[in-house]
Amino acid sequence: MQNITNQTLTDTMLYQDVPVLTYTIHYPYFTTNCSQAAAMHVNNYYKYQARQKEDYCRNVLYKEAVEQATYATDHEFPFNKYEFLSVYTVTYNNDCVTSLYSDQYTYLGGAHGNTVRDSQTWDFQTGYQLSLSDYFPNNQTFTQDIISEINKQITEREKQDPSTYFEDFPSLVRGNFNLEGFYVTPDGIVIYYQQYDIAPYSTGIPEFFFPFSESSSRT
Structure with missing residues (x-):
């Protein structure tokens, strides 16, 4: 069984002192007795994925949120703050195998947000995913x-x-x-x-x- 510690990247981004985007990205950090090299590989995978999501929030979603906030102000429309939330759930963690899925929720100010799921099942002896x-x-x-x-x-x-x-x-x-x-x-x-x-x-x-x-x- 792997020990799992939660890591988080989060921020509320402002435009002219108004919050336009909030993001929270949770990702796991593993320690294991199976293989330290495998754990390092898995940890690097999730750290990279989390940084990629944060980069998307700060450089893509933020720009879109600012444009929408500016348009809403100019036309006297209400503006709903953009949101990005990535949360993982561990579903199996026994011996040298861990399985989990991540739900990525994005809200762009409309009637409702959208959720995208991805998942991985890891062999902590090899550092590779099981198929x-x-x-x-x-x-x-x-x-x-x-x-x-x-x-x-x-x-x-x-x-x-x-x-x-x-x-x-x-x-x-x-x-x-x-x-x-x-x-x-x-x-x-x-x-x-x-x-x-x-x-x-x-x-x-x-x-x-x-x-x-x-x-x-x-x-």
């Missing part, structure tokens, strides 16, 4: 099997709560399937899709659970 195929050994058709099961789960959900997915979800499930869109829990694997990929905004980020007993053994 979805690692959890389906000796199964050449695991992607097709996963897609078929997702369609079954959506069909059941639609019976109980209609219109929570787009009508053409079977083609969208296949077309938007992402091999990197998964994370591991103690009981199984979760496959997820981004907002709007297969369902309306109100559905959020769709998730589909695959118990280890039905998918594969744990790594």
Whole structure:
């Protein structure tokens, strides 16, 4: 098991003494008994990602926020401060494997913000990420099997709560399937899709659970 310490980059950026953008970026810092070199590699990965997000906030979002604030003032419109929030959730942390996902929420002053998710599952013996195929050994058709099961789960959900997915979800499930869109829990694997990929905004980020007993053994 890895020890995890939270690191944070945050700031409220002003334009003419008015707050126009607030950003908060959380990212993990790991220590482990598995491999110090692997931990250093993983830590550098998240530090770099966090700095990239901060650079985007300070050099792209801030400029857009200032332009929108200036336009709103000139036309006597209300201005809603821009927001950027990146938060990670650790879903599995045992022996030399850690899995987590990060949700990146961006609000640009409209009716609602948008969330984008990414995830990683790390082997702290090697410093490399585990792939979805690692959890389906000796199964050449695991992607097709996963897609078929997702369609079954959506069909059941639609019976109980209609219109929570787009009508053409079977083609969208296949077309938007992402091999990197998964994370591991103690009981199984979760496959997820981004907002709007297969369902309306109100559905959020769709998730589909695959118990280890039905998918594969744990790594």
